[in-house]
Amino acid sequence: MRPLFTILFIISLMTTALAQKLEVSFQQTVIKQGSLVQAKIGVDGESFQKLQLNKLRGQTIAETLYIHSLSSFMRRSGDNVFEADAVVVLAKVPASSEFAANLDGVQIVVSLGDVQVQSTEPDKGFLFSDFTVAEPLKLFRWVLAILAIVILGTGIYVIIRRNRLKNHVRKYKRALKESLVSANSYEEVLSVWDRKYEFFESFPHIRDAFEDFQKTLFKYQFKRTKSEFEKNEILKSYREFLAKVQGGLDGI
Numbered sequence: 001m002r003p004l005f006t007i008l009f010i011i012s013l014m015t016t017a018l019a020q021k022l023e024v025s026f027q028q029t030v031i032k033q034g035s036l037v038q039a040k041i042g043v044d045g046e047s048f049q050k051l052q053l054n055k056l057r058g059q060t061i062a063e064t065l066y067i068h069s070l071s072s073f074m075r076r077s078g079d080n081v082f083e084a085d086a087v088v089v090l091a092k093v094p095a096s097s098e099f100a101a102n103l104d105g106v107q108i109v110v111s112l113g114d115v116q117v118q119s120t121e122p123d124k125g126f127l128f129s130d131f132t133v134a135e136p137l138k139l140f141r142w143v144l145a146i147l148a149i150v151i152l153g154t155g156i157y158v159i160i161r162r163n164r165l166k167n168h169v170r171k172y173k174r175a176l177k178e179s180l181v182s183a184n185s186y187e188e189v190l191s192v193w194d195r196k197y198e199f200f201e202s203f204p205h206i207r208d209a210f211e212d213f214q215k216t217l218f219k220y221q222f223k224r225t226k227s228e229f230e231k232n233e234i235l236k237s238y239r240e241f242l243a244k245v246q247g248g249l250d251g252i
Contacts (some may be wrong), residue, residue: 013077019100019107020047024065024088026115031090033120036068039088048073052104053084061110062101064094091119127217177249181242186231189238193217206245213241 023042031037042052043056057070066089073082097112176199192199193214200207216237220230 012016020051021109021111022047022051022061023111023113024086025113025200030116030118032118033090033093034206036087039068039086040083041070041073041086042076042081042083043073045082045218047108048082050106051108053082055104059103060091061103062099063097064090064092065110066091090117092121095118112245149212168202176202181246181249183238184235186234189217189234192238202246203249206241206249209241209244212244215236 021044025040025042027038041056043053053070053073056067062067068087068089070084073084075082094112097114099110101108101110153221170188178197179195180192180203183192196210196214199210217234220226220234223230
């Protein structure tokens with residue numbers, strides 16, 4: 001087993017040694033995955049002859065390095081190295097600073113130097129178009145949070161609506177009470193009598209006392225003419241009615 005591993009290791013070293021090398025250097029020491037960055041691509045004289053470098057533009061090497069744009073390769077002064085300016089994208093975070101690839105049937109090794117690539121891939125999520133769905137636990141938490149917001153919002157709306165209704169009813173009862181206690185003339189008392197069922201609905205406890213007052217009212221109400229004495233008797237009976245129910249109207 002050990003000799004086999006040694007043989008495979010030696011073959012791997014020989015393959016790497018025979019592979020053409022593509023060196024990519026960056027101005028930054030840290031770049032983000034998926035971003036366009038300026039770079040220089042360099043090859044030695046042998047690789048310059050063997051590789052079809054003009055085909056690099058628009059290619060993605062080993063699903064990792066995408067060559068967005070590429071200038072012509074120029075020989076570096078005093079050296080057997082050819083360089084070109086490029087704009088590249090690292091489509092994924094490489095496992096190491098060097099990775100192997102096949103370029104038009106030629107084995108190459110791409111070296112990225114000491115650059116650090118920051119991942120921008122979603123963590124444990126599911127990607128649909130441009131929208132990232134979180135992992136199930138996070139999705140469940142989102143659903144719970146949305147439900148909590150909906151329930152809270154509904155509760156606040158119900159409370160506000162109930163308070164508004166209470167305020168409306170309170171104002172309405174206050175207006176009724178004011179009409180009831182401020183009636184001082186015969187005509188105003190008759191107006192209260194015309195609206196008696198409206199008062200009974202809001203103040204049911206006044207019904208019995210009002211019906212006692214109504215007996216006095218009916219003694220004189222349907223006469224063709226009424227004297228001042230009779231009108232005063234009606235007003236006196238109405239004031240007695242108010243005295244009976246006044247305690248039940250407090251706090252309204």
